[in-house]
Amino acid sequence: MLTRRTLMQTALSTGFVPVAAMAAPLKNIVIASSNGLACCRKGREALDAGQDTLDAVIAGVNIQELDPEDTSVGYGGLPNEDGVVELDSCVMHGPSRRAGSVASIRGIKTPSKVAKLVMERSDHIMIVGDGALRFAKAHGFVEEDLLTDRARLAWLTWKESLGSDWGPGLDAPPDQHGQARLLERFPNARPEWLAWAREVAADPPTGTINCLGLNTKGEISGCTTTSGLAWKIPGRVGDSPIIGAGLYVDQDVGGAGSTGRGEENIRVAGAHTVVENMRHGMSPKEACLDALKRVSRNYGDDLERLKAIRLRLYALRKDGVYGGASLWSHGNRNDESTRIKFAVNDGGKSRHEDAAYLYERPA
Numbered sequence: 001m002l003t004r005r006t007l008m009q010t011a012l013s014t015g016f017v018p019v020a021a022m023a024a025p026l027k028n029i030v031i032a033s034s035n036g037l038a039c040c041r042k043g044r045e046a047l048d049a050g051q052d053t054l055d056a057v058i059a060g061v062n063i064q065e066l067d068p069e070d071t072s073v074g075y076g077g078l079p080n081e082d083g084v085v086e087l088d089s090c091v092m093h094g095p096s097r098r099a100g101s102v103a104s105i106r107g108i109k110t111p112s113k114v115a116k117l118v119m120e121r122s123d124h125i126m127i128v129g130d131g132a133l134r135f136a137k138a139h140g141f142v143e144e145d146l147l148t149d150r151a152r153l154a155w156l157t158w159k160e161s162l163g164s165d166w167g168p169g170l171d172a173p174p175d176q177h178g179q180a181r182l183l184e185r186f187p188n189a190r191p192e193w194l195a196w197a198r199e200v201a202a203d204p205p206t207g208t209i210n211c212l213g214l215n216t217k218g219e220i221s222g223c224t225t226t227s228g229l230a231w232k233i234p235g236r237v238g239d240s241p242i243i244g245a246g247l248y249v250d251q252d253v254g255g256a257g258s259t260g261r262g263e264e265n266i267r268v269a270g271a272h273t274v275v276e277n278m279r280h281g282m283s284p285k286e287a288c289l290d291a292l293k294r295v296s297r298n299y300g301d302d303l304e305r306l307k308a309i310r311l312r313l314y315a316l317r318k319d320g321v322y323g324g325a326s327l328w329s330h331g332n333r334n335d336e337s338t339r340i341k342f343a344v345n346d347g348g349k350s351r352h353e354d355a356a357y358l359y360e361r362p363a
């Protein structure tokens, strides 16, 4: 029987190294941020069906973009400070070495598809704001209201917490002042939305989905898509649509992407840094940790200042080795439910794997 060992022995005795002896056969693999279990499954099934790697990852992230329950991506995403949902996304196609991106686009549920359209049907890489919406509509996308009741409740909760003129006035009867009264404006609200709304109003969450896919031919592509930072200044653009920050793919090496506080990731050109680290021999995990060290360095490694920063990087190398790393081991507090993970599917069901981390979140 021809085993890896006999192939290697043949290689050593004849000096001829068969390709199969140099690397294990590739599998279809899709990795994503932790919200991407269904995305990875969808992407891997698309790869199994022989679809292009970029189409596969876009099919995967479309699940989150269209899911109103995911309040960090696409339809249902948390809005900007004016209560308007603004989306960012970019794509990179390894085999053709092309890229496309949209930023601050309003009214389109699936910005990842518009990013691909920018790549395929324009001579540009990035289109933003109203221009991006008009470009999408010219290609048949339908403009829709992306603000769900749940996201609107959270935005109003934030708005009324600012001590501005929003919320019950000085002359309002005392029983109007409780936050719960706000719920009356949302007949379809679920009671648990209120506690969640208070949480996200106090600590604007990060979210996003990044997805990378590799097929058995060694072709690789990626996509990142997000509604960005909640309550942002209108027009603010994070790292997600920035080629080299929120996503980078080099067909010769592999791909990387990020989720979390985009401002930090842009300053270290995170995804590009990770891919370059892999080019120079680091494993995906080491490559991500090294990029995170640069983020830490930007704060003089001061853990007090770094504690508010959430940032995660994901990497998939061309030979199928993958990894993920986070600045902190856990979300805001240290308990098992908040350990930082990422999603993987290389056959069968998707699974979560623990991300490596730079700093252990104190208990």
Ligand code: ASP
Residues within 6 Å of the ligand: 072, 205, 206, 207, 208, 226, 227, 228, 229, 237, 238, 239, 240, 258, 259, 260, 261, 262, 263
């Ligand atoms: N990276 C995204 C941004 O900065 C947000 C996130 O991942 O939550 O816009």
